[in-house]
Amino acid sequence: MSTALRIAVIGSGPAGVYAADLLTKSDAAKAGLELSIDLFDRYPAPYGLIRYGVAPDHPRIKGIVTALHKVLDRGDIRFFGNVEFGADLTLADVREHYDAVIFATGAIKDADLNIPGIGLNGSYGGADFVSWYDGHPDVSRDWALTAREVAVIGNGNVALDVARVLAKHADDLLPTEIPENVYAGLAASPVTDVHVFGRRGPAQVKFTPLELRELSHVKDVDIVLYEEDFDFDEASDEAIRTNNQVKTMVGTLTNWLVEQEDKPQTASRRLHLHFLHSPVEITGAGGAVEGITFERTELDGTGNARGTGELVSYPVQAVYRAVGYFGSALPELEFDYRRGVIPNAAGRVLDAQATPVPGVYTTGWIKRGPVGLIGHTKGDALETITNLLADRDLLPTPAQPELNAVEEKLASRGVEFTTWAGWLALDAYERALGAANSTGSLLRERVKVVPRAEMVEISRSAELESAGDASHSHG
Ligand SMILES: Cc1cc2nc3c(=O)[nH]c(=O)nc-3n(C[C@H](O)[C@H](O)[C@H](O)COP(=O)(O)OP(=O)(O)OC[C@H]3O[C@@H](n4cnc5c(N)ncnc54)[C@H](O)[C@@H]3O)c2cc1C
Numbered sequence: 471m472s473t474a475l476r477i478a479v480i481g482s483g484p485a486g487v488y489a490a491d492l493l494t495k496s497d498a499a500k501a502g503l504e505l506s507i508d509l510f511d512r513y514p515a516p517y518g519l520i521r522y523g524v525a526p527d528h529p530r531i532k533g534i535v536t537a538l539h540k541v542l543d544r545g546d547i548r549f550f551g552n553v554e555f556g557a558d559l560t561l562a563d564v565r566e567h568y569d570a571v572i573f574a575t576g577a578i579k580d581a582d583l584n585i586p587g588i589g590l591n592g593s594y595g596g597a598d599f600v601s602w603y604d605g606h607p608d609v610s611r612d613w614a615l616t617a618r619e620v621a622v623i624g625n626g627n628v629a630l631d632v633a634r635v636l637a638k639h640a641d642d643l644l645p646t647e648i649p650e651n652v653y654a655g656l657a658a659s660p661v662t663d664v665h666v667f668g669r670r671g672p673a674q675v676k677f678t679p680l681e682l683r684e685l686s687h688v689k690d691v692d693i694v695l696y697e698e699d700f701d702f703d704e705a706s707d708e709a710i711r712t713n714n715q716v717k718t719m720v721g722t723l724t725n726w727l728v729e730q731e732d733k734p735q736t737a738s739r740r741l742h743l744h745f746l747h748s749p750v751e752i753t754g755a756g757g758a759v760e761g762i763t764f765e766r767t768e769l770d771g772t773g774n775a776r777g778t779g780e781l782v783s784y785p786v787q788a789v790y791r792a793v794g795y796f797g798s799a800l801p802e803l804e805f806d807y808r809r810g811v812i813p814n815a816a817g818r819v820l821d822a823q824a825t826p827v828p829g830v831y832t833t834g835w836i837k838r839g840p841v842g843l844i845g846h847t848k849g850d851a852l853e854t855i856t857n858l859l860a861d862r863d864l865l866p867t868p869a870q871p872e873l874n875a876v877e878e879k880l881a882s883r884g885v886e887f888t889t890w891a892g893w894l895a896l897d898a899y900e901r902a903l904g905a906a907n908s909t910g911s912l913l914r915e916r917v918k919v920v921p922r923a924e925m926v927e928i929s930r931s932a933e934l935e936s937a938g939d940a941s942h943s944h945g
Contacts (some may be wrong), residue, residue, distance in 0.1 A: 483518020485834020587752030892929030
């Protein structure tokens with residue numbers, strides 16, 4: 471019988487990996503507490519939204535992947551891919567095999583935007599588009615990129631990602647890890663104008679300065695701004711004075727506005743940034759998007775926007791809403807449907823009576839909501855694992871803590887789980903595909919494998935080949 475503290479982490483995005491890593495580096499571990507950690511993910515690949523959210527033309531994020539890779543490559547944390555909590559593994563299973571479980575399931579869906587016309591053909595969720603261009607295994611591989619004029623609703627980094635990928639020429643994305651079907655789809659896109667709309671003013675945008683400035687480096691795409699959108703109330707002035715990030719972004723936007731006066735706009739595509747526009751209705755005949763109507767807003771002195779009653783319409787053939795991500799409920803756990811999070815007190819999961827559920831914890835976006843950068847998930851994870859370790863004398867004892875018990879259970883259910891060795895094989899396969907598709911100065915570091923069945927097959931056949939290691943046989 472194992473004496474180690476057995477911990478399951480559900481979700482191998484940054485929050486899950488950080489939680490597992492921080493456990494192994496905790497004071498308790500240094501003082502001799504033996505830990506045995508299994509990390510599960512519903513995908514055969516680890517890294518969550520770093521793989522399926524972060525835009526392909528943001529290679530600097532790869533540095534973070536390298537750090538997470540090193541953690542999982544050490545061998546003291548087991549990875550089980552292609553295992554979905556709620557379908558392949560239940561809370562009862564987790565309780566049977568582990569002292570504690572940490573849910574780090576993140577978010578993958580769009581927050582709703584309830585305006586008339588949102589269901590028309592050509593009205594899309596930004597998160598779905600992100601999943602498509604990042605080669606998510608569970609979304610359709612086809613995306614209708616037929617619009618010449620597109621509206622993107624939202625003023626956060628995801629809106630900028632969506633707008634930039636839509637506006638960019640496909641060849642400029644070719645050196646990235648985009649899948650083949652994504653390149654082909656973008657290459658055939660007739661888009662000329664992408665309009666990004668925010669409800670408030672330039673001092674209230676939720677972009678980060680780096681993402682904003684990046685727009686000016688996109689080849690053959692002009693940025694277009696509108697003087698009437700540059701309104702600043704007292705709260706804006708205060709934010710510009712006291713917040714460097716706001717000051718930088720307002721400075722960047724104002725410079726672009728001034729520069730565009732003298733600079734001829736010659737690019738074949740344009741990216742328009744509109745402020746003080748609140749979406750009212752997506753319009754269209756015959757079931758397809760033909761336009762979008764906004765109410766102009768004004769700032770109310772506190773940085774909030776109020777309607778002016780003035781309506782403006784734009785002809786567009788596609789609308790992408792990028793108004794935030796939203797977490798999904800997990801079977802057998804309470805869920806806060808207003809915030810899209812698992813109810814918790816500093817990482818301790820709560821039941822319907824707001825009482826901590828013994829041995830059940832949460833971290834990352836599903837704990838605090840889908841905002842913040844990858845780095846923020848580390849602080850989250852630290853809080854959660856600190857509380858877990860503080861509770862360790864109270865944790866329920868699992869009936870079957872043996873290392874192979876969970877593998878045997880998954881195998882007996884026919885779950886085609888993958889392992890770290892399998893991911894290494896898939897990773898190598900994707901890199902080799904990248905090398906094979908590189909020509910001359912075009913270097914492709916990786917080409918993603920998209921279909922889940924193919925990902926699983928590549929992972930599992932490599933695992934079987936590297937036999938000899940009995941712990942990797944799946945029966
Ligand atoms: C479009 C987009 C672009 C972004 N760009 C950047 C950026 O450039 N820089 C930056 O710092 N941050 C960026 N972020 C933010 C960053 O992605 C998040 O801060 C971070 O990924 C949150 O980590 P997480 O581990 O909580 O969730 P996630 O990354 O969502 O990971 C959750 C994991 O849980 C797994 N999971 C979910 N449900 C189950 C289940 N039932 N069973 C098993 N596994 C499950 C998922 O498959 C996933 O792997 C971006 C986010 C988005 C949406």
